[in-house]
Amino acid sequence: MPEPVVDSGLDQAKLALARGQLELAWAKASEAARQLPPDDIEASYLCAVILRLQGNLQEALQRTEHLAQVYPRIGRVHQERGHCLRSLGQRDAAVAAYEQAVACNPLLTTPWQLLAAHYQEHVPDKVIEAQNKCREIELMPMALRAALAAYYDEDFKLAEERVRAFLMTTPDNPAAMRLLGKRGRGPTLRA
Structure with a gap:
């Protein structure tokens, strides 16, 4: 390699x-x-x-x-x-x-996993939510996760580049289209 x-x-x-x-x-x-x-x-x-x-x-x-x-x-x-x-x-x-x-x-899997373990012992009614979030993230395409990660890190230009590239291969993904829509109307977004 x-x-x-x-x-x-x-x-x-x-x-x-x-x-x-x-x-x-x-x-x-x-x-x-x-x-x-x-x-x-x-x-x-x-x-x-x-x-x-x-x-x-x-x-x-x-x-x-x-x-x-x-x-x-x-x-x-x-x-x-x-x-x-x-x-x-x-x-x-x-x-x-x-x-x-x-x-x-909400894409940070490690905190969700640690929270699920904590909730298991101390807050049982929150366990399912944390476990579901982990599964949801794991099922998300990596390219979309990368675009969303840039968005949540407030690197909006990179998020837009990544989501546009993802939409070239998966044009009908609702989450990607929502992210692109956020990019277009966010008042605090920086270029």
């Missing part, structure tokens, strides 16, 4: 992270973060993930809490905050963070 092409420090950090090379991932991510604006979502989020995986839970939590203030509608920020809180043994706070994550981005 050919090596993936990496063109930025963040890409190199993501590749190192995928390979389990946490020290290299941290070096590349932190170097890239120094060259970007301080609140760059991609760099800051990636640094928080790496810090958590390295066991630097307090620093990772501080970063995710700051990101949650700057980007309150980005679900994966709340998901990562939940992971930090869960690792710190703060179960109730982690559940609240996961609930906020799926409220912002």
Whole structure:
């Protein structure tokens, strides 16, 4: 298999992270973060993930809490905050963070799965909803999931590109058409 092409420090950090090379991932991510604006979502989020995986839970939590203030509608920020809180043994706070994550981005399967497990023990009437959400996401075509993920991350230009590409192969998908409709009328959408 050919090596993936990496063109930025963040890409190199993501590749190192995928390979389990946490020290290299941290070096590349932190170097890239120094060259970007301080609140760059991609760099800051990636640094928080790496810090958590390295066991630097307090620093990772501080970063995710700051990101949650700057980007309150980005679900994966709340998901990562939940992971930090869960690792710190703060179960109730982690559940609240996961609930906020799926409220912002209902496509995040990991928080849904963790919520389903929590609900199984503590809130039985919510279990079915969480399990159904997991199944719904798993059945969704990957290209549509990618378009929706960009939309929920507020990268509206990328969301539009992805949904248009998806509609070229599946022109009658109602969810994709709804997403394209949102793109056309959203007052806060940025190009």
